[in-house]
Amino acid sequence: xxxxxxxxxxxxxxxxxxxxxxxxxxxxxxxxxxxxxxxxxxxxxxxxxxxxxxxxxxxxxxxxxxxxxxxxxxxxxxxxxxxxxxxxxxxxxxxxxxxxxxxxxxxxxxxxxxxxxxxxxxxxxxxxxxxxxxxxxxxxxxx
Amino acid sequence: xxxxxxxxxxxxxxxxxxxxxxxxxxxxxxxxxxxxxxxxxxxxxxxxxxxxxxxxxxxxxxxxxxxxxxxxxxxxxxxxxxxxxxxxxxxxxxxxxxxxxxxxxxxxxxxxxxxxxxxxxxxxxxxxxxxxxxxxxxxxxxxxxxxxxxxxxxxxxxxxxxxxxxxxxxxxxxxxxxxxxxxxxxxxxxxxxxxxxxxxxxxxxxxxxxxxxxxxxxxxxxxxxxxxxxxxxxxxxxxxxxxxxxxxxxxxxxxxxxxxxxxxxxxxxxxxxxxxxxxxxxxxxxxxxxxxxxxxxxxxxxxxxxxxxxxxxxxxxxxxxxxxxxxxxxxxxxxxxxxxxxxxxxxxxxxxxxxxxxxxxxxxxxxxxxxxxxxxxxxxxxxxxxxxxxxxxxxxxxxxxxxxxxxxxxx
Numbered sequence: 378x379x380x381x382x383x384x385x386x387x388x389x390x391x392x393x394x395x396x397x398x399x400x401x402x403x404x405x406x407x408x409x410x411x412x413x414x415x416x417x418x419x420x421x422x423x424x425x426x427x428x429x430x431x432x433x434x435x436x437x438x439x440x441x442x443x444x445x446x447x448x449x450x451x452x453x454x455x456x457x458x459x460x461x462x463x464x465x466x467x468x469x470x471x472x473x474x475x476x477x478x479x480x481x482x483x484x485x486x487x488x489x490x491x492x493x494x495x496x497x498x499x500x501x502x503x504x505x506x507x508x509x510x511x512x513x514x515x516x517x518x519x520x
Numbered sequence: 521x522x523x524x525x526x527x528x529x530x531x532x533x534x535x536x537x538x539x540x541x542x543x544x545x546x547x548x549x550x551x552x553x554x555x556x557x558x559x560x561x562x563x564x565x566x567x568x569x570x571x572x573x574x575x576x577x578x579x580x581x582x583x584x585x586x587x588x589x590x591x592x593x594x595x596x597x598x599x600x601x602x603x604x605x606x607x608x609x610x611x612x613x614x615x616x617x618x619x620x621x622x623x624x625x626x627x628x629x630x631x632x633x634x635x636x637x638x639x640x641x642x643x644x645x646x647x648x649x650x651x652x653x654x655x656x657x658x659x660x661x662x663x664x665x666x667x668x669x670x671x672x673x674x675x676x677x678x679x680x681x682x683x684x685x686x687x688x689x690x691x692x693x694x695x696x697x698x699x700x701x702x703x704x705x706x707x708x709x710x711x712x713x714x715x716x717x718x719x720x721x722x723x724x725x726x727x728x729x730x731x732x733x734x735x736x737x738x739x740x741x742x743x744x745x746x747x748x749x750x751x752x753x754x755x756x757x758x759x760x761x762x763x764x765x766x767x768x769x770x771x772x773x774x775x776x777x778x779x780x781x782x783x784x785x786x787x788x789x790x791x792x793x794x795x796x797x798x799x800x801x802x803x804x805x806x807x808x809x810x811x812x813x814x815x816x817x818x819x820x821x822x823x824x825x826x827x828x829x830x831x832x833x834x835x836x837x838x839x840x841x842x843x844x845x846x847x848x849x850x851x852x853x854x855x856x857x858x859x860x861x862x863x864x865x866x867x868x869x870x871x872x873x874x875x876x877x878x879x880x881x882x883x884x885x886x887x888x889x890x891x892x893x894x895x896x897x898x899x900x901x902x903x904x905x906x907x908x909x910x911x912x913x914x915x916x917x918x919x920x921x922x923x924x925x926x927x928x929x930x931x
Contacts, residue, residue: 475595475597477630
């Protein structure tokens with residue numbers, strides 16, 4: 378009995394730490410704490426990041442901040458939120474660039490650079506590993 | 521010549537405007553991008569050529585067993601954002617031309633002004649959205665195939681035109697609608713050195729996007745003149761009322777050419793299907809044509825096999841009795857027979873074929889894609905299909921197989 382309880386406890390700790398580990402590797406969408414954005418749909422987020430819209434649902438202008446192609450956050454964000462591989466995203470932007478319709482969002486090197494820019498610019502939106510969210514930022518639920 | 525000058529002027533304007541703007545605000549910037557394809561193609565039909573476009577004089581098959589020229593090209597682009605609402609773009613493309621040279625041509629050179637976030641106007645050289653991928657048909661990396669299906673995309677060989685366009689975007693729910701109108705003109709030089717002139721061209725397109733679904737419809741009307749055919753019809757009208765009637769029916773001397781098309785694409789990410797249908801009509805020797813294609817692919821990670829079915833048909837006559845030879849004095853009769861033969865060569869050159877294409881795209885490195893494609897062309901009876909440069913041993917109405925391999929890149 379005692380032994381099986383101990384195993385259960387160890388098991389729970391393991392599961393918990395795994396869950397925490399997964400959570401800290403999760404990419405979240407962020408805005409400045411001063412931003413009016415409360416939530417976005419997946420389609421609205423995709424429109425902003427794929428150059429189809431430069432405004433928030435309430436009509437305010439928005440500037441998306443991207444991370445470097447090939448970074449872990451970039452791969453996860455486009456796979457989990459936009460549903461496209463990075464090669465497809467590259468092909469998408471090739472279509473816009475070479476028809477004079479737009480340029481991809483400004484890309485910054487990493488999570489901390491994204492957090493800094495988004496914290497200081499309430500009209501921006503970005504994505505970071507959830508471990509980089511601080512008091513100046515707010516996580517945007519994506520419905 | 522004119523092309524080169526306009527590039528130089530446009531680049532100078534962009535550089536000047538960028539330098540001036542850089543002092544005023546922090547918006548202006550100059551962006552440099554490029555794309556290209558290195559491709560090789562083999563055709564098993566050695567008595568005719570498969571060419572990159574209808575203006576090229578030779579290609580794969582008869583002229584070259586394996587050709588590096590058909591699909592290879594390089595494009596370079598400068599973009600500048602002068603203010604948040606005003607931008608300029610110049611793109612030059614080097615590829616095989618009608619005279620076999622690779623002199624770069626200006627594909628795009630225009631300024632775009634966003635009146636509001638949803639209204640924009642452009643002026644300058646603009647590639648027309650004739651079909652769904654027309655505007656970026658030369659950017660191999662941006663399209664699923666080695667080349668857009670020739671049955672549909674060669675209905676309208678003229679890509680860019682000089683003029684203005686207006687675009688209006690509306691959002692409702694999760695859908696975005698883009699309505700666009702263009703007015704312009706264009707001259708193109710064909711393989712024989714003659715010019716094709718398009719004037720008073722009006723193009724209206726509408727694109728509706730909702731999630732993975734895109735619906736497209738377009739209409740174009742232009743006046744077309746084909747210089748190459750003028751001596752033929754000038755001679756035909758010398759034969760009195762019957763000659764005048766033939767010229768009225770077949771000459772391309774500023775008559776209207778209309779193109780209607782619809783298309784749809786569904787691309788949820790892991791797979792895609794896409795199709796387009798088009799009709800071009802005119803009271804000229806070009807005649808009335810119909811074409812469609814249907815394509816689809818599945819993305820296994822970075823590897824995307826795809827399949828395409830396509831068809832091109834001519835609805836109007838592909839031959840005509842021409843001038844009545846009977847009763848004419850012998851020298852006139854011989855001349856009439858020669859003119860009839862030339863007219864029928866024009867009418868019979870319209871491609872009628874169907875094709876099945878199988879291919880694989882492999883995104884093997886960032887900004888690079890490798891494609892391998894096999895095309896089986898089934899030419900309609902009496903037609904050479906899209907093949908040109910027919911040799912005495914060529915048999916119309918047969919089949920031809922093409923094998924292509926390309927590496928596409930963007931930077």
